[in-house]
Amino acid sequence: MTDELRGLLRESTEAHLPDRARMLARVERGMARPGTARSRDRERTRALSWPKTVLATLATVGTLTASALMVVAAVHDPDPPRNPSAAAPPAAGRAVPPTAAGSRTEDGPLWADGSVDPHSNSYWAQSNVTLKTGKPLTALVVELRIALTEGVRDTGSWRTRPATDFDVSARQEGGFLVYRWTLKPGRTVPPGEHVFAGQYDHAAGGRDAKDDTYRIDATASAAEGGSAVWGGFA
Structure with missing residues (x-):
């Protein structure tokens, strides 16, 4: 690569480097003004995050509640009668066979x-x-x-x-x-x-x-x- 070509490449690179001082100044001015796009973005993010957090919490509580109800139902469900026919009365009007x-x-x-x-x-x-x-x-x-x-x-x-x-x-x-x-x-x-x-x-x-x-x-x-x-x- 010739010295002339190296010089051209260096000039081109320097032309595209950002002006750091200018960028910092713009950021400071933006942060000093209320209602900027950044602050609005932060507020919008918080507004959107709150319902998502609440819904996620409710979903978790609902799942735990349903699980608890299933456990309660399983514990309190009465056992089936051991001998259903013994508890059933004789049909009305039918004679009970004597012994x-x-x-x-x-x-x-x-x-x-x-x-x-x-x-x-x-x-x-x-x-x-x-x-x-x-x-x-x-x-x-x-x-x-x-x-x-x-x-x-x-x-x-x-x-x-x-x-x-x-x-x-x-x-x-x-x-x-x-x-x-x-x-x-x-x-x-x-x-x-x-x-x-x-x-x-x-x-x-x-x-x-x-x-x-x-x-x-x-x-x-x-x-x-x-x-x-x-x-x-x-």
Whole structure:
């Protein structure tokens, strides 16, 4: 590189160097005047930063609050019942199946007994429900429940009262063969002894009737209200 070229480059560089003294003077004059662009920029920055800071703080508080509520809900949420069916009451109007241990054979004008007919054999049986009433009955439902042990199958039913006085059904319900006699509206059962019987096949050999039950619901008059008796075939 020649001396002439070096000189030209140095002159060009010096021409583009900033005048430091002049720049400092301009800065001092600007800082001395209020409302300058720099001060406005600082104020604008503070104005913009405040909402952002507040929003960020609220977001953090909201997250912590939601987390706390979730923890509280988890702690106070009640445990599910261990046995929901045990807490549920029986359906309205449905007879509660009795047990032999909880027998009630007398109530008001009613008396009842359950027995396996002596003419039953190793393949077939008849279960008798004997009802005694001291007053005429204007409403009556007799239910006989035969546990579905091996081979149990309906073969018929009968009653000592006229067949036309009752609606009769026999069906399997909840592990039982259920016979039901319902007195028709306008009919009456007179005072005395009455028998209702269900007949069924079963597996060969002796059949244990310990799980069989019966229930009777009856009304003598509206003024007296209803009566109910139940028991087993032990």
